[in-house]
Amino acid sequence: MRDFLLGLAFVIGGGVVIAVARTYPTMPALQFGPSLFPSLIGGGMVIGGLVLALTRVGRLRSAFAGPRSQTTSYDYRSLLISLLPCALIVFYILTSEFLGAPLCMALSMLLLMQVRGAKLWLSLIVSIVIAAAIYLLFSRYLLIPLPEGTLLSQILP
């Protein structure tokens, strides 16, 4: 079922790529231009997606025809927890300018450790120490301008 849906997703994605590529200009000296490769890739996505979807049609039919208990149930709770790191990356992107990179990283690490049942005191110490170490290493030694954060810059001298 998932392969069938993914195949369809590739077909739609390929169609969109081709449609967008058609808007690119062609070069006067040649019959083709910047649209050639994206169009070929889009075509490949459509064909590959179709092949993937069509080869799963038979299995899909038998899955629907069979008893309902045979259809696999999907663990939505696990899926939601697996999206937590992504949500924390978005949190970092949106708040690091204000909170600062070390605080954002410490909060993210603390939450992730707590989700998997680590001891609170240990998670707290590890996340603070590691966040501070990463910040110092990257910003002071490797000279990467990690956001200090307006919050910290107001508190710290």
Place this chain on the structure above:
Amino acid sequence: MVFNAQTMLVIVAASVFGLFVGAIPGLTATMAVALLVPITFYMDATPAIAAIVATSAMAIFAGDIPGTYLNIPGTPASAAYVGESYRLAQKGRARETLGTNLVCSVIGGLFGTLVLVFVSPSLAEMALNFSSFEYFWLALLGLSSSIFIAIGSRVKAFLSLTVGLLLSTVGLDMMSGAPRFTFGVPDLMAGVNFIPVMIGMFALNEIMMFYGSRTEARHVPVMTKDSVFSMAPKHIRTYWRNILRGSSLGTLIGALPGAGADIAAWIAYAMGKSRSKEKEKYGTGHIEGIVDASSANNSGISGAWVPALVFGIPGDTITAIVIGVLYMKGMNPGPTIFMNGGGQVYALFTVFFVANLIMLPIGYLAIRASKVFILTPRKMLMPLILSFCIVGAFAINNSITDIWIMLIIGMVAFVLARNDFPMAPAILGLVLGSTLENSFMSSMLKSNGDMLAFFERPISAALGALVILIWVLPSLIRLFRHWRRPSQSSPENDRKNYRKPRSS
């Protein structure tokens, strides 16, 4: 010039630095070398070059450490065989794998150095003969291999490849300057950087898998019998041909301008699998799968110095930085370097030998210490890696866009990996996509749109024939088998063949 306290101390310190940078996912050997440049200002020529050589060689090896323990390659050059290393580690053979990796890296590095010393001028000359036609076929060869070496469905491997190729088209078009798939984001004009994509595909994907799994079980068991070097001599004896092939291929690919250690590793892995007698074991944790590629990536480092030294043309990003350092130190790269700076050139060769040999003791200590990856509970380790991923993606261009790219690619990779899509073709598509397109467009402009021009040059024609053979051969074999089957089988045989499995 080399065997003095200062240079030796620099080599050791640079090796430790390379080890640290290479073992952190997202930080590359190129980044390690770039960070060294300001420090080399204050050094003499020989220690400065020694620092760069030792750092790059060690960083390439160190990339294997997180790859083996966590399935997250430390550097792009380790991505080709990360699956094999990780599966071997799951069988309790982590140290054995890393020990073999280390020995192969040292042999590959020494082999590349020997080539650098003895055949650099002629090899560089051959690499210079490559035009856009040859590069087109070389890129297509790499991409075709990625589909045919992939484990599982070839359709899925092909679709994975299209994802990588699509990412490679993002940015300004080389020929017309038209922006493609940039969505008005200025940071995307220069294209999608390889590093955030790699972090997303391997590291973020792995972190998401961990949080979705609900288990804290250690994926890599600790075995008391697992020793670093005890099995290495046996593996070297068994796979000496693979090491030799990987080393020579790596040196050759490294010497091609634009193709670095990562491409060398991918092609060596593909070549190793295609020539192996145990193809079915690839992807299940097979030591042969890492021998070719780990020799190739380190020999590629030395190989890239060939055109850099002889012609002043960088073989990869590291040697692009090196050329600047060489000029700064008064060693002008080019044919005259052998006449004007003879002594220093031979000191440089010696540095290569020493830096590769010193990898053995330092690498050994690093492998012994890397047990921290398995002793640390994953619930404590994964959040730490996520922080490194964010900072590593940001550090490439100091841009938030790269963190967004890592996030989006990580989510796409998570969906694809959960449905058994291989990731390797996507990575290779991104690496080789721009080479493929640019060389195709340049060739078409040169030949006024004549497709036959792709077969007019001898090397180009040979590479083209090889690519066509790769695509056609599986169908030909299937046709041949289909043609032979009816003549050999009879209704009686068919009945027997059908009943046989049921009776057993």
